[in-house]
Amino acid sequence: MKKIGVLANCRKPDAPAVLERLAAKADALGIQLVSCDEASRTCTHIAGVEEKAFAGDLDMVIALGGDGTLLRAVRILGDNPVPVLGVNIGGLGFMTSVPADGIEKALEQIVAGGFDLSARTLIECVVRRDANELSRHHALNDIAVGWGETSRVVTIALKVRDELVTTFMCDGLIVSTPTGSTGHSLSAGGPIIYPNAGVLVINPICPHTLSNRPLVIPDSLDIELTILESAKRLLMSVDGQEHAHLLQNDTITITRSPRSARLVLVPGYSYFDLLRRKLHWRGSSL
16 A cells, blocks of 8 residues: 545545644555645645546545545546545545544554455446437436426336336436435435445436335346426436436436446444444334
């Protein structure tokens, strides 16, 4: 472990102090820190590099902030399989595995080889209009279709493996990975999926039929969404990081990506403990 990339949400009040602590510990362990964002301007002990050169020879990336910062790290890394450690100085932080006050200990454990890697599903999304490809995206969390210039509903046809499942009249629709099941999909009434489960969640937002419920399918099946009717230009959000606008008759094809994201888990990390703490599960008082 010789060179670590750092990405930080420096709008967080605690970010400057945590970056200084990280830099001091890295220096003591003989690790070089580099960044392509405001982390290098906030902490002078972190070298600044261009984004296109950021992932070249890194052993790991530390995403300092919340889930949004970790998602940004995965997007910037692209096809480079560099593992990412999430350090939480934000709010919920479902994907982060280390609290801010544990960053020094975590770095010691990582240098000593005391960590695990969790391979997380990525999904690929292709947007087409009149059979022409408009854009291609990758998501660790979710693809969300909805919102727009008015509050009127849209009609979206869902196919799985080229077979029509149903047509939704709804405010929008979310296709989520297991990692993203605790994000927008959970807020829309979706299930919590264990991170390494080989499934995807299809979750309509405010459907106009009470029988419509989230659908869980194997991630080996292709998903196709078609915008059948819409009185507005729709927004498609990819992990909340990238956006595209959709029109009537546009199609969105979603498949599991052949590559995955690799998240660093330090000793003591427990997914179920995370759920208990973040969701305030109390259990029985008996």
